[in-house]
Amino acid sequence: xxxxxxxxxxxxxxxxxxxxxxxxxxxxxxxxxxxxxxxxxxxxxxxxxxxxxxxxxxxxxxxxxxxxxxxxxxxxxxxxxxxxxxxxxxxxxxxxxxxxxxxxxxxxxxxxxxxxxxxxxxxxxxxxxxxxxxxxxxxxxxxxxxxxxxxxxxxxxxxxxxxxxxxxxxxxxxxxxxxxxxxxxxxxxxxxxxxxxxxxxxxxxxxxxxxxxxxxxxxxxxxxxxxxxxxxxxxxxxxxxxxxxxxxxxxxxxxxxxxxxxxxxxxxxxxxxxxxxxxxxxxxxxxxxxxxxxxxxxxxxxxxxxxxxxxxxxx
Numbered sequence: 001x002x003x004x005x006x007x008x009x010x011x012x013x014x015x016x017x018x019x020x021x022x023x024x025x026x027x028x029x030x031x032x033x034x035x036x037x038x039x040x041x042x043x044x045x046x047x048x049x050x051x052x053x054x055x056x057x058x059x060x061x062x063x064x065x066x067x068x069x070x071x072x073x074x075x076x077x078x079x080x081x082x083x084x085x086x087x088x089x090x091x092x093x094x095x096x097x098x099x100x101x102x103x104x105x106x107x108x109x110x111x112x113x114x115x116x117x118x119x120x121x122x123x124x125x126x127x128x129x130x131x132x133x134x135x136x137x138x139x140x141x142x143x144x145x146x147x148x149x150x151x152x153x154x155x156x157x158x159x160x161x162x163x164x165x166x167x168x169x170x171x172x173x174x175x176x177x178x179x180x181x182x183x184x185x186x187x188x189x190x191x192x193x194x195x196x197x198x199x200x201x202x203x204x205x206x207x208x209x210x211x212x213x214x215x216x217x218x219x220x221x222x223x224x225x226x227x228x229x230x231x232x233x234x235x236x237x238x239x240x241x242x243x244x245x246x247x248x249x250x251x252x253x254x255x256x257x258x259x260x261x262x263x264x265x266x267x268x269x270x271x272x273x274x275x276x277x278x279x280x281x282x283x284x285x286x287x288x289x290x291x292x293x294x295x296x297x298x299x300x301x302x303x304x305x306x307x308x309x310x311x312x313x314x315x
Contacts, residue, residue, distance in 0.1 A: 018112040021171055024214050026207040026275070029172065032200040036184055039196035078137050085120045085141070092119040099151055100159075107164045110215050113171045121147055128229045131166040133173065140166045149233060157221035158228075164215040169208025194263045201265035209272055210279045219280050219287045226273055242299050245306050248274040274306065281307045 085091070094101050104119060117138045125143040132139045142162070150159040184197060213222050227236035230244075248270035251257045261268055267275075281288050288307070292300045 019110055019211065019214055021111065021168075021175060021211060024168075024207065024211045025172055025175070026203045026210060029200070029203040029207055032203045036197045036200040037180065039193050040184060043193065075134060075137070078132065078134055078139070081132075082118065082137065082139060085118075085122070085139070089120040089122045089141075090144075092121065097121065097147075100147060103156070103159050104163055104167075107160060107167055107215060111164065111167055111171045111211065113167055113174075115170070115174065117167065117170065129162060129166065131169060133170055138170060145233070146228070149228075155221075157216050157218040158225040161212045161216040161218075161222055161225045164212035165208045167208075168211030168215065169204050171211060172204045172207035194265075198263055198265050202261070202267040205265075205267055206272060206275050209276055213276055213279060214283075219284070219291050222276060222280075223291075226276065230269055230273070240299070241295070242302050244270065244273055245302050249306065277303070277307060 090096050092100050092104060100121075108114065115138065117140060119140045119142065121144050122141050123144055125141050128146045129140065129142045131141075140163075146162070147159075149155070150162065184200070213219075216222055223241075224236065227239045230236070231239055251268055251270050252274070257268065261271075277288070288303075292303055295303065
């Protein structure tokens with residue numbers, strides 16, 4: 001995307017007060033949560049049946065220990081990773097990186113999110129940034145060069161989007177009862193159930209993107225940040241939206257890419273790209289129209305066709 005003129009003020013560009021998070025959640029999040037809860041209920045229901053309907057105590061004890069061990073090992077590995085980060089990376093604070101911490105505080109206030117989140121700056125991160133949340137441990141890692149680039153003049157909106165997409169994902173998940181989150185976290189340790197839980201986690205990632213877009217309230221900054229995360233600093237400004245739109249449509253239509261995503265907690269990057277465009281088209285069509293006017297005719301037509309196709313489906 002290569003926007004050249006600032007779009008009209010967005011319907012979501014309300015800088016005062018906190019955002020209405022529930023209005024910004026991905027349309028499929030609730031239905032996918034229901035599927036995840038049903039899968040969890042089947043696991044716990046089967047376990048309860050075995051407890052009360054069989055005399056094989058030894059087998060039940062082993063099963064219980066296996067579930068607890070799987071959850072415990074994952075939690076322990078996360079604590080080890082956090083300890084390594086504490087010893088080998090910079091944790092964001094008012095002292096270490098006050099300008100970045102200011103943006104984090106601003107995002108947390110807008111999202112009304114007050115849970116503990118540790119943010120670390122590291123040398124290299126796959127995808128530029130990554131968030132992990134499990135049983136109360138929440139980590140966000142951001143690549144140092146990316147932070148240095150976004151702390152430059154005129155990129156506050158892009159930095160806001162980057163931070164808000166991760167905190168927004170956490171906020172989306174924490175809209176649910178804590179007991180539900182604990183149950184899903186434990187069941188997610190059973191990898192054979194990932195096919196039922198992964199769709200919900202992917203939906204919360206898209207919810208995080210949408211919350212970040214609303215927090216940023218700038219389609220151009222959102223587009224530039226997505227370009228940067230897709231192909232890097234040097235190629236981002238040169239990326240042509242037509243290629244992304246065509247590739248995203250291909251990923252949506254072919255069964256093999258969709259099959260490859262089934263067990264992943266993260267959606268395909270092209271799906272996230274397309275979902276954000278569809279989100280802006282729903283909640284801030286005037287921004288899409290103003291931005292489309294800055295594109296060449298072929299790209300504008302392709303964008304209109306993709307958005308028209310997405311209006312009747314949930315990306």
